[in-house]
Amino acid sequence: DEVVVFAAASLKNALDEIAAEWSAETGHEVTLSYAGSNALAKQIIEGAPADLFISANVEWMDAVDQEGMVAEGARTDLLGNRLVLIAHGQGAEPVEIGPGFPLDQLLDGEKLAMALVDSVPAGQYGKAALETLGVWQAVEADVAQSDNVRAALTLVSTGEAPYGIVYATDAAAEDNVTIVGDFPADSYPEITYPAGLLTGAADQADRDFYEALSGESAGAIFQAHGFTVLN
């Protein structure tokens, strides 16, 4: 029957495709509700009729888990993502990202676009990376924080900010920005998108879709959209 999936908004493109494919195969319907992970988690805790939850970070999945709402043994770290430095326009100069790299000189008094560095996952990862690399203090005052990654990306694509830190998945699909460098994988905590089957899901179809997410064809689609498939 119907599978209701609450998923972080950044997964929309990939999940839409996967769900369509799976529906066509199995005849079950998938209903996808995209919003911020925090809102979804709170809704689930408040009794939302969701069968599956895919969060953009571990903390919100933990919050749901602590309420005892994730089915026993039905939680998995589904996807990973990479953090990249982007610049406005096509064909921007690549930047060598390493400890103490001269980000503040690159900015030249202009802004570095990021998601909220203390609360939105992409921002938190970015801040961690910059701290590890020892450049956070130099640029802290020049960081323009958006409420989500896409908004940060928009700031760069419109040229409002010359540089930004976003997910590789987002950067790949935007014409007007260039990925000028990858952050070293050890400079920030691993980016994980955990998926969990919720206690409210009674149906076999729910479980099937949960499993299918880790399957091969789903993996291919996730990868096509720039995600790292974790297992």
Next chain:
Amino acid sequence: MTDWLTPAEWQAVRLSVKVSLWAVAASLPLGVLVAYALARWRFPGHGLLNGLVHLPLVLPPVVTGYLLLLTFGRRGTVGQFLDQWFGITFAFRWTGAALAAAIMAFPLMVRAIRLAIEAVDPKLEQAASTLGASRVWVFLTVTLPLILPGILAGMVLAFAKAMGEFGATITFVSNIPGQTQTLPSAIYAFLQVPGGEGAAARLVMIAIVIAMAALFLSEWIARAVARRIGGG
């Protein structure tokens, strides 16, 4: 139209209109009552009521949505009460979207109606009372017809706001296609992923067209009413 909108988008359009219309219709009686109370009565708690009405304007929509979730959600006290005793559920239903839209639009509706009520000449109401009309009848036969333009303005503001409401709705009832996914939620989802701008723009255009239609309709009605009252 159907060929350049996916069924899901088409559903979001219909849902948005339905939610907005219900939000306006269902909150109108209370809106008129509260506006009347604020305009005409002096009672302890006047300021408090006024503050309460304005609250959804002051709070970031997300906060309002969160409070709604806590109050009217499945585990919320009011939500449980309504569910058990009246079988009314708001959580994760289109009714919840309507509730969120109604609450977000309420201050706009109340203020417009209140301004209209304050502009009614009490002398006309007095005249009606000397002719035998009780308070309620005075209201129904004199005040109400005279504030119609204000009510209309309030309704159109509320409708427009309801069409655009996003933060409270998505926080309260999430973004479930066919059930709670309104136009703004759909637009939001598109804006969260690469390449979604085109689709978002299309939906934005639809939202604009619908709201403008409502606006034109209201202006037209208001003008017709004004002509009747002013002219011969």
Next chain:
Amino acid sequence: MTDWLTPAEWQAVRLSVKVSLWAVAASLPLGVLVAYALARWRFPGHGLLNGLVHLPLVLPPVVTGYLLLLTFGRRGTVGQFLDQWFGITFAFRWTGAALAAAIMAFPLMVRAIRLAIEAVDPKLEQAASTLGASRVWVFLTVTLPLILPGILAGMVLAFAKAMGEFGATITFVSNIPGQTQTLPSAIYAFLQVPGGEGAAARLVMIAIVIAMAALFLSEWIARAVARRIGGG
């Protein structure tokens, strides 16, 4: 107060009040003008102007923020023009937050003032004109004083809305502590992390207190004005 708010939060409070006050003050003259035009003039484009004014209400705030970015951003046409010729920049400044708040609040302000203007008896304005007052003087000496309650209502609605505005602001000028981090942005940030509700609630209380103070002030002024006009 300072002991239970961090300096950054304290800064957000001050900035929010500043942004809201400026948003209201700067948009007031245009608001009165547009309200007057919509209420009293018949011109081609009347419907269009009316629609334009309501647009921020209809669109999800994020979309409005996005459009602002495209228009008033540093690369936006208007933004570049203003920057080059007048040295006015909105991008990543508190001025941009004020602009966003003003635009989001504009429909509310205009509608309140428009309703007030429509309630002014044109016969009084005629009387003033027979006494030698030109259109502008009629407006300044008769219409304006009579619509003061409506202007006040519009200002208070706009102020409340500006205090609560979040989506358009953060999209347009993002969130730079001390420069563009308003109260709602700060609240939003807290709500993004598990367990942040307590801190958010503290800021919400502050927002409520400020808005209520503005509300009480406006009611008090309105009542004083009404007493003067109505009584002996």
Next chain:
Amino acid sequence: MMLSLAIRHRFAGFTLDAAFDAPAGLTALFGQSGSGKTTIINAVAGLMRPDQGRIEAGGLVLSDSTTGRFLPPHRRSLGYVFQEARLFPHLTVRQNLLYGRWFARGRQGAEMARIVEMLGIGPLLLRRPGALSGGERQRVALGRAILSNPRILLMDEPLAALDEARKAEILPYLERLRDETGLPILYVSHSPAEVARLATTVVLIDAGRVTAAGPAGAILSDPATAPLLGLREAGAIISARVEAQEGDGLTRLGTAAGPVWLPQVDAAPGTALRLRILAQDVMLARTRPEGISALNVLAVTIRDLTPIGDSGMLVRLEAGGEALLARITRRSATALGLAPGQSLYAVLKAVSVAPGSVGIGSVS
């Protein structure tokens, strides 16, 4: 039904302190602008709650500051013609007229068609009040109040904006209303002629206080109150009865003072009339004048003489038991050697008695 009122109310700079009884019939409130007439009427209507005092109508207490009782306006069964028309702008003239009737189900009332005809507002019925002329508005307001079938009628200068011709049509209707229904009518007017014609009771008000109150006949022919009404309006009200409609357009009336001829009075022989004869219209002659155009010459006796104004003399006359007043110059009084007890002749032109001064009904 009797309306009794004793109220006291303070505004900044103005104090109302009035008490009077208004019996069935028409009670005219007469006084300068700002003397408190509208305030009194508003108190009766329940639109104003007096600081102190009591208002009672036919045994029903409308308001009483000692018990705190205050009947709201809509339960007072009023018809109030406001000083400004106060028509409902969103209703047609017809709907305005019928507004009160709606709430007066059960009480039986004036006939719509007749009122509309009398007020000449037939062509306006489907219009809205917005663009009515001043007089049209006032007529509709009058109709609205009358058609609500009130038990008390309050009228604040109801005829002020009307032309004489229209007034002449409405006055007889108000007289019938007064005489046939027995409802108390409180009537404010600045026109002494209107007051004299319509009032059965007159209440004179000055700066918030009642300076005189009583039956119209007594107040209007009392030399003490005459100056308050204006010298020109001093006069007597006498009873008359239609005796015959004579061929040449004149009507012969029988009065205690003798026959009086007037231009056509539209009333059947036998009808009782109130005739107001202004003091200034009465000429005195020592001998019965001959060869003059005045038709009415009455034999009278002087009761007393009161100097009035700078040069005038108000002469109270008696003619067959009826009191008459004449106002002449002191010079003439001296020249004619007038003194109380003297017999002489009062001359009255038939056309002097205004149609507005011939009222139906008897003198109270």
Next chain:
Amino acid sequence: MMLSLAIRHRFAGFTLDAAFDAPAGLTALFGQSGSGKTTIINAVAGLMRPDQGRIEAGGLVLSDSTTGRFLPPHRRSLGYVFQEARLFPHLTVRQNLLYGRWFARGRQGAEMARIVEMLGIGPLLLRRPGALSGGERQRVALGRAILSNPRILLMDEPLAALDEARKAEILPYLERLRDETGLPILYVSHSPAEVARLATTVVLIDAGRVTAAGPAGAILSDPATAPLLGLREAGAIISARVEAQEGDGLTRLGTAAGPVWLPQVDAAPGTALRLRILAQDVMLARTRPEGISALNVLAVTIRDLTPIGDSGMLVRLEAGGEALLARITRRSATALGLAPGQSLYAVLKAVSVAPGSVGIGSVS
């Protein structure tokens, strides 16, 4: 300064088609309720744009439908006393009064203190209009218009809500305004007495059309127009001059018809007056009556006789070149055997001439 007007305007169900000239002095618009008086005044004020026609004041075109010229109201230098007061509710009485003056800098005008005194609104100056009585509002509106130093004064029933005493104070002021300033005054009134006293020009309006227009003297003493004004108001206006203030409170006037005594007229010997003598106040006698209270007996000759009404006869008389009117019954006319050319006596009581009928100024 002369005001000329020829306009045409259609409302649903009402057509105005009026043309007349209003020379310096006071032009009274007289007509039934709904006949179009306010509409005409609004056209002059520029508050209404007539479908067709032209309005000109002292050479200045105010509006002309052929050229499309339309001077906005605020550039017409008007003082308009509206039928309803239209006071500014947010301003004090004082500020209301001074409102127009503010825009009339340069033009010199009436003195505030004098106007306030005359209107009796001194105690109200600091109040706001909200709670003024009907008459108080009207007086403030009157003051506001006058104090704006207008070049054209428009008055729509300005005295309707006022008591006789107050009117008696205001009328002489309006006369002075009319005579001293030379500004054209358009004046609407339903009171024939007011019109007769104040008007230098009279325009009769019926259902949107001008039925008669011309100098007040001619219109008011023309038997053809008398019925339009109301029979009771028919009368002649004659010129008089104060000759002496006599000791007993009477004033002797010289007229072409002979001396006339009236109760004290407050004017210095030599002052020219307009005297309105109502036809109904004139009694005719074949022989000079003796021993009567009436002081004024004038030798007159009959010019012509016009039957009027059901039973009346309007007799045009000549006395030393002045025209007089008498209204008597047809029965008396027959009994006295009246015929044109006949000589007889007109008898007029001194007190019959209302103070309101003695105007300052000469007959136009």
